[in-house]
Amino acid sequence: MAKKRLLIIGQDKDTLSGIQSVFPVKEWQLLSTENFLSAREVVKDGAEPQVIIAKLEDSEEVFLDYLKELHADIPFVEWIIVTATQEKEYSTEIEEVAFDFVNQPLDLKRIQKLVKRALRASLLRQRLNSYSEADSSRYSIKAFLGKSEPVKKVKGLLEQLKSVPLTSMVITGETGTGKGLAAGIVHYSGQRKNGPFIELNCAALPRELLESQLFGHEAGAFTGAKSRHKGLFEQADGGTLFLDEIGDMDLELQSKLLKAIEEQKIRRLGSEKEINIDVQIIAATGLDLQQAVIQGDFRDDLYHRLSVFHVELPALRERKEDLLDLVPHFIAEYNSKAKKNVNYISDETWELLLEYDWPGNVRELRNVLERCVLLSQSDVLPVEWLQLKQEMAANIDREKSAFDEDALIIPLDGSLALDDMEKIIIEAALDRTQFNVAEAARLLKTTRQTLRYRIKKFHITS
Ligand SMILES: Nc1ncnc2c1ncn2[C@@H]1O[C@H](COP(=O)(O)OP(=O)(O)OP(=O)(O)O)[C@@H](O)[C@H]1O
Ligand SMILES: [Mg+2]
Known part of the structure; x- marks a missing residue:
């Protein structure tokens, strides 16, 4: 020894x-x-x-x-x-x-x-x-795969951000487009790479808990606060706080966040003392923040503060050429994890992959390829496990049956505004799916997040 x-x-x-x-x-x-x-x-x-x-x-x-x-x-x-x-x-x-x-x-x-x-x-x-060194290669700019023009733009921006001392930025993009990955890259390739990288999903916690998680609290600050607790702002000192799904943050908390970003100071709940912090905020969301501002669901001052540095990640369907990079990469990854040796993709399979719209973006692609590699029995990627066509067909079928049998009639006589119509359509879809948001989102060919956002916006309740 x-x-x-x-x-x-x-x-x-x-x-x-x-x-x-x-x-x-x-x-x-x-x-x-x-x-x-x-x-x-x-x-x-x-x-x-x-x-x-x-x-x-x-x-x-x-x-x-x-x-x-x-x-x-x-x-x-x-x-x-x-x-x-x-x-x-x-x-x-x-x-x-x-x-x-x-x-x-x-x-x-x-x-x-x-x-x-x-x-x-x-x-x-x-x-x-040494773990975070491993993280830093996982989160190098090179790890963001793709050579399409939109991805080149994203990577160019990430490259520039390396040397900019930023206090806040925002990453937007549909689900599975790599927002988490991009946030990691900004941290681990930037000037704060040796500091902590702390992540919090703002949609996962109720407001009060979110607030005390972020700002910390003193003993007795509220019922249940038995001991003092250092918040994530303090824990991220010298590093990065990654706030995922920022669009779901409550308006009042948004204004506290803005203040913390601008002053680089916070106060624990139940304390008068201001604590200096040195934290870079990376916010991410799948929502259209600009739209949310118009709707009054997102503070416009916070939006402007965050969007000084804005990285917008393109959907996979807008850059299908990147499949040529992504597919081999994920196959290699799962080959090595599952000790498989898939090394051939038929033309038919390629066509299916390229035709499909990938609503779940890169995450969906990864999952599909994982399934295929794990179930492969030769060196050929098994087309029968792609199941993309079936997914598409199933969607169309379900949609047809739901709407054909029981069509939705909306008067076009000027009595309803577009927003009202949208609300009616969403209510109908939710009604037909027993308020199953995922199912309703599929019916409406949208994402769960977008639908949830609209449900909130229109104050629809089950
Ligand atoms: N350009 C890319 N190159 C390599 N891997 C990628 C790329 N984009 C996404 N991925 C991978 O796809 C998966 C999903 O990405 P990630 O979790 O970052 O998406 P997200 O935008 O945060 O999604 P959500 O909104 O659902 O949280 C991850 O495993 C990520 O590493
Ligand atoms: Mg994410």
């Missing part, structure tokens, strides 16, 4: 040998230097300590400068800082970097425990980072 590595900076001889005595050399590689200058040399020579015990000498400022310089080369190290005095107040900066403080004379038992805990913290940080 590799030895654990501890570096001790600036201790007198006795203290040093005291510390050394509690870390057996069988397990530990112990390094010591007189000062930061020589510590730098040691690190430059390739030593990578996981924990450093350093004495706070000179002024705090000078100490911090030294510390940062060293830290840049060994980012996963944890610092235990030895101070001469007891219980002094330190600057926030030093508080933030220190794993913990100890005073002289040293309590060796405590040092031993602290170093072990610091070591675990360092290892964890290193491991998490």
Whole structure:
């Protein structure tokens, strides 16, 4: 097993040998230097300590400068800082970097425990980072597949955003067009890639919960708030907060969000204290926000704030040539996951793939190909498992039977406005499907999201 590595900076001889005595050399590689200058040399020579015990000498400022310089080369190290005095107040900066403080004379038992805990913290940080390195290749601009003109435009924009320090942006597009993927790319290819990437689906939570999730709360802020809770704004500090389905956010909360973006400050629920944050907001939605603004469902100031940087993802049916990139990619992915070897697609299959309109966009394509690869029994992509034609045909059949048997009559005598007609059509579809939104959306050849949006807009209830 590799030895654990501890570096001790600036201790007198006795203290040093005291510390050394509690870390057996069988397990530990112990390094010591007189000062930061020589510590730098040691690190430059390739030593990578996981924990450093350093004495706070000179002024705090000078100490911090030294510390940062060293830290840049060994980012996963944890610092235990030895101070001469007891219980002094330190600057926030030093508080933030220190794993913990100890005073002289040293309590060796405590040092031993602290170093072990610091070591675990360092290892964890290193491991998490290697995960996020994997994430960062999953979320590189290259991972956004497609060579069509609309995709080139999107990728060009993502490329530009890499170097722009943005506080907020919006990604729009139908379901399955890659909004989540694009958000990941913006974070992991941008300047905040080493900060956290935190995701929240605004449609998934009721308003109050959404608010306390975002802003956090103090103990007793509302019934059930037993302890204080750091909100996602705080958790995303230094990184990105990805707010999915922003179109579903309540108007009042929208205005709090706008304020937080503009001032980069928030207040936990139940607290007066303002907390500074440094967070980039990426919002995404499948709704037409401009339309929602007109309808009064989305604040126009927030819309303008977000849409300074707007990435609009094209539907797959508008760029079917991208299938040539996407299809082989997903087949390769599922080949390797399922240990299959599909490597041939017949002309007939290609025709079906290219004819189909892909209402569920890239996600639907992925799912279809997953099914085909998993069920393949040779190296040919099995056309019988595509089931696209059937899906199309089934849609048409269902539509026909529902509307033929029981047609919908709408007077065109000027008594109804277009909006009223739309409402009547939606109500009829919902009625015929026992308020099954998915089914009704299929009848109306629209997406569930759009239908839900309209249901809200027209205040239709079951
Ligand atoms: N251009 C692309 N290249 C490669 N993979 C893509 C592309 N677009 C989408 N995908 C993949 O398709 C799937 C769906 O994409 P994603 O979840 O980002 O869509 P979405 O727009 O967020 O959908 P929803 O609105 O339903 O949340 C994901 O697995 C994603 O990685
Ligand atoms: Mg998504």
